[in-house]
Amino acid sequence: MDKRLLIVEDEETLCESLKRVLSREGYLVDTVNTAESALAILQERPYDLIVTDIILPGINGIELIRKIREDNPEQIVVVMTAYASLETAVEALRAGSYDYIVKPVMHEEIKQIVKNAINQKALQKENLLLKCQLENKYDIETISLYKSPAMRKLIDEIKSIADSPANLLVIGKTGTEKELCAKLLHSIRKTQKPFLPIPCNTADTNSIRQALDAADGGVIFLNDILCLNAELQSMLLTLLKERDLRTIAATDRDIEAALQEGSFSRELLQIIRGITIRIPSLRERKEDIEPLVYYFIQKYSEEFCSSIRSLDSSALELLVNYDWPGNVRELQNVIERAVLISDGEVIGTDHLPALKN
Numbered sequence: 406m407d408k409r410l411l412i413v414e415d416e417e418t419l420c421e422s423l424k425r426v427l428s429r430e431g432y433l434v435d436t437v438n439t440a441e442s443a444l445a446i447l448q449e450r451p452y453d454l455i456v457t458d459i460i461l462p463g464i465n466g467i468e469l470i471r472k473i474r475e476d477n478p479e480q481i482v483v484v485m486t487a488y489a490s491l492e493t494a495v496e497a498l499r500a501g502s503y504d505y506i507v508k509p510v511m512h513e514e515i516k517q518i519v520k521n522a523i524n525q526k527a528l529q530k531e532n533l534l535l536k537c538q539l540e541n542k543y544d545i546e547t548i549s550l551y552k553s554p555a556m557r558k559l560i561d562e563i564k565s566i567a568d569s570p571a572n573l574l575v576i577g578k579t580g581t582e583k584e585l586c587a588k589l590l591h592s593i594r595k596t597q598k599p600f601l602p603i604p605c606n607t608a609d610t611n612s613i614r615q616a617l618d619a620a621d622g623g624v625i626f627l628n629d630i631l632c633l634n635a636e637l638q639s640m641l642l643t644l645l646k647e648r649d650l651r652t653i654a655a656t657d658r659d660i661e662a663a664l665q666e667g668s669f670s671r672e673l674l675q676i677i678r679g680i681t682i683r684i685p686s687l688r689e690r691k692e693d694i695e696p697l698v699y700y701f702i703q704k705y706s707e708e709f710c711s712s713i714r715s716l717d718s719s720a721l722e723l724l725v726n727y728d729w730p731g732n733v734r735e736l737q738n739v740i741e742r743a744v745l746i747s748d749g750e751v752i753g754t755d756h757l758p759a760l761k762n
Contacts, residue, residue, distance in 0.1 A: 408523055409433040409450070413443045413457035413469065414485070425457070425513050427519060431725065440464035444472060451614055452480075454522050456515075458488040459493065470500040477611045481522050485510060487536065548589055550700055553690035559591070562682060567593035570676050575655040577684030580734030583655040586684060587626045590653065598623030606632040609618070612640055620650045627654040630677065631663050638670045645676055652677050687729040687736065694725050697733065701740035713744050716752035727760040 410427055414420040415438040424434045436450075437443050440461050457475065459466035470482050484497045487508040497505050503522050506515055548560060566573070567590050575583045584602060591600040601616045606629045616625060633641065645652065654677040663669035687693065698716065706713045717722075729735055743756040 407431065407433045408453040408526075409435070410519070411443060411446065411452045411455045412436045413440060413455065413461065413466070414438065415458065415461055419515075420509075423510065423515065426516065430516055432519070440466065440469040440472075443469060447473065447476075449643070450619055453479065453526050454519060455482045456519070457484055459483060459484055459497065467496055470497070470502055474501040477614060477748045479611065479615060481526050483518055490644045508605065539593070542650050548585070550696040551690075551693050552696060553685075553692040555685045555690045556693060559586070559682065559684065563590050564593055566590070566680055569680070570651065571679030572651060573653045574660075574661070574678045574681045575653060575684065576681065577655070577657060578686050578732055579657045580732030581657075581684040581686060582733050583657075583684060584628060585627060585699050586682070587624075587653040587655065591624050597715055600624045600626065602626040602628055605629045605637075607635060608633065610637065610640060613637065614644070617644050617648055617650070620648070622649050624651045624653060627652060627677065629656060630654040631669060633661065634669075635670075638673050642670060642673045642676065645673075654678075687732045691725055694729075694736065698724055698735060698740060700743060701737050705741050705744040709744060711744050711747070713747050713752060714750050716743075717754075720752050720754050720757055723754055723757060723760055 408431075410432045412420055412423050412427075412434060414423065414436065417438070420436050420438065424436050427434050435446065437446060440457070441463055443457065444464075445457070457466045457469055461469070464472070466484050470484070473480050473482060477499075482501065484502045484505045485508055485646055486493050486497070486505060493505075501523060504518050506518060519609045551557065553562065563586060573587070573590065587602075588600065599620055600623060601620050603613060603625060605627055608745065627641075660669065660674065660678075661687075664671055664674065667690055691712050698721070702739050705711065709752075724736070724739075731738075739757065739760075740752075742758070743752045747756045
């Protein structure tokens with residue numbers, strides 16, 4: 406993908422000269438002559454790098470950096486100044502500038518600084534991808550444990566649509582492993598493109614922009630999408646129209662009711678709801694409880710170096726007959742606790758909390 410630069414410079418001759426030099430290096434270059442114009446255009450599209458003069462009409466370059474980084478702390482900015490003083494350089498760096506260039510600008514110098522800054526941006530992107538991979542590890546192997554007809558049918562449906570370019574809306578109660586189903590779809594595609602989850606209940610402008618930028622044609626998983634406020638919905642809608650990527654959105658609430666209330670954008674829903682799948686609650690697929698129980702026993706026994714290997718028939722009956730309002734996530738937490746507090750090799754009813762419907 407071509408790298409996009411924004412030059413903020415009120416001196417027209419220098420502005421055009423920099424645009425010409427950097428365009429020859431293969432960058433897509435936009436120019437504006439005021440900080441106010443820069444802030445406006447940044448609401449429309451992201452930039453890999455911003456190069457700004459310090460002395461500008463209206464808001465100066467230092468204040469521009471501060472305003473940019475309030476919305477996007479990861480944005481890389483290089484400043485230009487005609488005042489070769491240590492104080493000016495320090496002020497720019499303290500405001501969040503990646504580097505500074507002293508006028509008159511030497512072409513070779515700015516080309517090298519821009520190259521270094523772009524490399525820094527790429528490193529930030531790699532770190533974001535790694536962070537997402539580490540923080541959102543899901544055991545795809547648990548999919549093979551499901552024996553219930555409802556889940557086998559759902560898995561077959563996911564496999565049949567994996568190669569489709571259509572976006573996906575996943576509906577299911579809290580704890581039904583909506584992200585696991587999204588990860589399964591992505592893994593079936595066997596693509597090298599990234600899978601980036603966005604927890605919409607904590608998302609902000611910066612995290613959404615960062616994730617969509619890092620996705621680079623991959624898959625964005627929008628978990629709890631109904632948590633986005635109107636401003637974030639509008640921004641997401643604009644960004645999705647500009648990018649070639651697949652979205653998988655998930656919700657545990659009635660999305661039609663949100664439309665009627667006016668709390669969710671109908672236009673955004675039209676984009677994310679290409680294909681809809683529904684994940685049944687755990688109480689609707691009791692056949693999956695026992696294999697999941699043994700999977701979690703093994704998982705946490707290894708993790709906690711425990712000798713637990715099984716559970717007695719009374720404990721299993723209690724687990725199977727429970728309604729599991731928290732679904733698979735609640736079952737996982739129950740088994741984790743049981744393994745922690747058990748001191749033998751078998752989990753009994755005494756090791757389980759009071760599971761009451």
